[in-house]
Amino acid sequence: MTQLQKEIQDQVRLPAKVALDVVLQGIKIRLGRSLVTIMGVVLGIAFLMSILAGQLAKEGVSHESDLRAEVGRMMNFLTAEAGPLNERVVGVVQVGPLSEAENRFVKAILAQRPKVQWATVGGNAKIPAELAGAVQAVAVDQVGKEATAVVVAGDGPAPAVDWTAILANARQKVVGLARGTAAPTSAPAAEMESNSSTSSSASASSDAPAYTTVNLSRQPRPEETAAALKEATKNRFRSTWIITIALAVTVIGITNSMLMSVTERFREIGTMKCLGALSSFIRQIFLIESSLVGLVGGVAGTIFGTLFALAIYGFTYGFLLVLGSINWGLLGASAVGSVVVALVLSVIAAIYPARFASRMVPAMALRTNI
Amino acid sequence: MTQAATPQATAARLERLFEKPAAQQRRCIIRAVDVKKVYRMGNTETQALRGASLDIFQGEYLSIMGPSGSGKSTLFNMIGGLSKPSSGKVYIDQVDIAQLDHNELAWLRCRKIGYIFQSYNLIQVMTCLENVTLPMSFAGLEGDEAREKGIAILKLVGLGHRVLHKPSELSGGQQQRCAIARALANSPEIVLADEPTANLDQKTGAEMIELLAKLKIELGVTIVSATHDLKMLKRSDRILWIADGRIVKTARPEEIDFNSGEFH
Numbered sequence: 335m336t337q338l339q340k341e342i343q344d345q346v347r348l349p350a351k352v353a354l355d356v357v358l359q360g361i362k363i364r365l366g367r368s369l370v371t372i373m374g375v376v377l378g379i380a381f382l383m384s385i386l387a388g389q390l391a392k393e394g395v396s397h398e399s400d401l402r403a404e405v406g407r408m409m410n411f412l413t414a415e416a417g418p419l420n421e422r423v424v425g426v427v428q429v430g431p432l433s434e435a436e437n438r439f440v441k442a443i444l445a446q447r448p449k450v451q452w453a454t455v456g457g458n459a460k461i462p463a464e465l466a467g468a469v470q471a472v473a474v475d476q477v478g479k480e481a482t483a484v485v486v487a488g489d490g491p492a493p494a495v496d497w498t499a500i501l502a503n504a505r506q507k508v509v510g511l512a513r514g515t516a517a518p519t520s521a522p523a524a525e526m527e528s529n530s531s532t533s534s535s536a537s538a539s540s541d542a543p544a545y546t547t548v549n550l551s552r553q554p555r556p557e558e559t560a561a562a563l564k565e566a567t568k569n570r571f572r573s574t575w576i577i578t579i580a581l582a583v584t585v586i587g588i589t590n591s592m593l594m595s596v597t598e599r600f601r602e603i604g605t606m607k608c609l610g611a612l613s614s615f616i617r618q619i620f621l622i623e624s625s626l627v628g629l630v631g632g633v634a635g636t637i638f639g640t641l642f643a644l645a646i647y648g649f650t651y652g653f654l655l656v657l658g659s660i661n662w663g664l665l666g667a668s669a670v671g672s673v674v675v676a677l678v679l680s681v682i683a684a685i686y687p688a689r690f691a692s693r694m695v696p697a698m699a700l701r702t703n704i
Numbered sequence: 705m706t707q708a709a710t711p712q713a714t715a716a717r718l719e720r721l722f723e724k725p726a727a728q729q730r731r732c733i734i735r736a737v738d739v740k741k742v743y744r745m746g747n748t749e750t751q752a753l754r755g756a757s758l759d760i761f762q763g764e765y766l767s768i769m770g771p772s773g774s775g776k777s778t779l780f781n782m783i784g785g786l787s788k789p790s791s792g793k794v795y796i797d798q799v800d801i802a803q804l805d806h807n808e809l810a811w812l813r814c815r816k817i818g819y820i821f822q823s824y825n826l827i828q829v830m831t832c833l834e835n836v837t838l839p840m841s842f843a844g845l846e847g848d849e850a851r852e853k854g855i856a857i858l859k860l861v862g863l864g865h866r867v868l869h870k871p872s873e874l875s876g877g878q879q880q881r882c883a884i885a886r887a888l889a890n891s892p893e894i895v896l897a898d899e900p901t902a903n904l905d906q907k908t909g910a911e912m913i914e915l916l917a918k919l920k921i922e923l924g925v926t927i928v929s930a931t932h933d934l935k936m937l938k939r940s941d942r943i944l945w946i947a948d949g950r951i952v953k954t955a956r957p958e959e960i961d962f963n964s965g966e967f968h
Contacts, residue, residue: 352841359829605825608786609839609886610814612807696813697777697786 353618357626360619364595368627371591375631376638378584379676383639384646385573386668391647394659405438408512408550412443415548416483416508419446423505425477426452426469428459430490436512437462439550440487444468453477455493478504485550487512497545507545581679588683592624596691600698607696616692624684625677632676636669733893733926734760734783739792741778752778754949755792762893765920765927767937770946779946780930784819784896785812797893814842818887818925820897824879826871832858832882833867839889857885860922861915877908884915888923895919897929901936913939934962 361368413419424443432440444450444465452461453474461471474493478484478500486493486509501507554562596603603616647656741753753775760766760783770776781787782794785801794801797816804812813819826835836854840846845853858867861881871879880900887895897916901909913936920927929936937943938957945953 351846352838356827356829363829601825602827605819605821605827606838607810608784608813608819610810610842610890612810612842615842695787697781 350618353615353622356619357623360599360623361626364598367591367595371588371627372631372634374584374587374591375628375676375680376635378580378587378679379632379635379672380639380642381580381635382577382675383636383669383672384643385577385639386672387640387643387665388647389573390665390668391643391651391656391660394661395647395651395655398655398659401435401438404435404552405442407552408435408439408510409442411548411550412483412485412508412510415510415546416506419443419448419482422448422482423480424448424450425472425479425481425484425504426450427474427477427484427486427493427495428452428454428461428488429456429486429493430458430488431460432462432488433513436487439512440465440485443485448482451477451479451481455495456490458490459488475500478502480505482506483508483510483548485510485512489513501545504545508548509545510548510550513551581675585679585683588624588627588680589686592620592684592687593690595623596620596687599691600694603691603694604696604698607694613692616694617688620684620688620691621681624680624688628677628680629673631680632673635676636672639672640665640669730761730763732759733762733797734758734928735793735795736779736782736789737793737795739779739782739789739794741775741782741787742790751949753782753789756946756949756951757792758944758951758954760894760926760928762926763920763924764942765917765940766929766942766944767940768928768930768944768946769932769937770930774946775949776930776946778949780896780898780928783894783928784817785809810842814839815890816892816894818889818892818895820880820883820887820895820900820929822899822902824871824876824883824903826879826882826886828871831868831870832863832874832885835871835882836886836889839886843890845890854885854889857888858882860888860919861885875908876904877911880904880908880912881915884912884919888919888925891923892925894926894928897927897931899931899933900929901931901933909933910935938962 426440426443440450450469451472452465452469453472453476454461455474461469472479474495478497481501481504483506484501484504497509501509606616607613644653644656644660736756736758738755738757739753740751740755743750743752756775756779768776768780778787782789782801783796785796785804788794788802796812799812801809801812827838830838833851833854836857837846837850840850840853855864855867858864861884863878863881863885866874866878866882871882874882880903884895884900887897895916900916901912904912913933916927916929917939919925927940929940931937937960940957943955943957943960944951
């Protein structure tokens with residue numbers, strides 16, 4: 335009996351390659367129907383992927399335009415206080431890693447061709463490699479020398495420095511804060527009101543050294559944030575719902591055509607069972623067929639969906655903007671995800687037909703009128 | 705001993721003495737004991753078999769006859785390990801098939817039994833050789849070994865020159881030859897043939913019968929066929945009639961008047 339059981343075990347394991355062969359030949363001979371099934375998967379997955387890629391493109395574009403707006407505003411606030419920067423000296427005090435907006439802001443300053451004196455404060459602050467050649471690294475107490483404006487940027491605590499001393503030799507005593515958090519410690523607290531773009535310390539204290547702080551960043555109002563969040567949630571629910579419906583339709587389509595394939599092959603299945611095929615072998619055949627369909631349809635659908643979404647957003651916002659701003663890493667992850675979803679859904683769709691086929695009685699093969 | 709030794713009596717006695725032990729020595733490969741099969745369809749029960757018993761011996765060529773609805777297919781399915789009886793026992797090679805689960809039944813079908821179908825049932829997308837090696841792969845035999853064995857079997861059935869043809873490129877007789885080769889793939893002890901000549905013309909049918917008879921002698925396989933073909937009946941060792949779910953008659957071909965009405 336143990337020998338028999340071992341042989342049965344072998345019978346289960348060995349013919350996986352045979353199953354694949356049978357499936358490939360079956361697909362070849364029934365190419366038309368297989369293509370229809372694959373088209374179903376392609377459409378469902380293309381829809382899913384076009385929504386995902388569209389979302390990424392939209393996010394990329396809106397992120398990019400937000401960045402541009404923020405950099406533009408920072409630049410406006412700074413030049414409104416300090417005047418044109420070309421041929422002048424600008425000091426930068428970096429207190430930590432620069433955000434994307436700050437990085438661009440610094441580049442925008444550099445674009446106006448001032449002489450930039452760059453001081454770093456704290457262990458986390460490091461001049462970005464791409465800027466290192468264009469700026470002159472100095473000690474923090476030298477940063478204000480001859481400067482038209484000093485900008486504080488980076489993610490870190492406010493530098494504990496005496497701005498009065500630093501700005502003593504400055505041409506104009508202006509401190510620009512790229513973030514509201516990095517407030518100069520020596521400045522009076524009253525000046526740091528949120529959303530006030532400029533405030534003068536000169537008027538606050540009686541004989542305090544006259545220098546101006548400019549708050550360059552703008553914190554969005556709470557109700558704005560809430561509204562944006564609500565809108566995003568609504569959109570997410572809507573697209574989830576639509577995607578779910580589309581994928582459910584795809585699954586039902588695959589199940590339907592797999593069931594058709596089972597009835598079409600009643601005799602073939604019965605014959606194989608008479609020849610000694612196990613139920614698991616029959617199950618394997620249908621699961622392999624359906625995963626191949628899922629894989630091919632998933633890859634094709636992902637490609638079509640991505641191209642479609644990028645084309646739509648490209649024609650609307652311009653290809654340069656869309657392709658330049660989209661998060662390619664996330665797009666790749668979404669593509670892989672879509673193919674996996676296609677594969678998983680196809681296998682799920684084939685479970686019922688595969689069970690149906692594997693439970694068929696082998697005597698079916700003896701009946702001729704099927 | 706006390707009887708007078710007339711030549712007739714001696715002959716009869718010798719026949720009994722020689723035939724009976726010979727029959728007993730032959731291994732009983734299929735044994736059915738009071739087999740009943742009931743099909744349930746909703747609330748109605750149909751008795752397909754009402755208690756059939758038979759022994760089939762190794763190397764025998766048995767034909768089963770019976771009108772449609774007589775239970776012939778049901779008995780045939782049970783002999784082939786395709787279904788289990790509702791009551792009674794079916795032993796295939798001393799194994800009670802009622803005790804086997806569906807995987808073990810598949811194992812039995814794979815190694816002990818070869819099937820030949822009326823409509824060949826070859827897998828259309830595969831070549832002759834692939835059709836023959838398919839059951840071998842179910843039995844765990846693959847690669848060159850399977851291929852060589854497959855080619856040898858195809859040569860044996862006279863299809864050595866059509867090894868790589870697809871079934872659609874073959875004539876009916878050649879397809880049935882291929883199906884016979886496939887039935888022999890795992891060297892089974894029993895070959896079940898379901899009206900193997902019904903789809904063939906007279907001449908090809910006769911060739912097929914000769915082939916089966918040759919295989920029976922050369923390979924010693926037991927052949928059980930359901931058939932109405934006179935030529936086939938004449939070639940078989942024993943003929944079995946089924947009617948109304950019972951075995952009504954068993955006879956040797958030479959005992960039967962083939963010109964009587966029941967064959968027409």
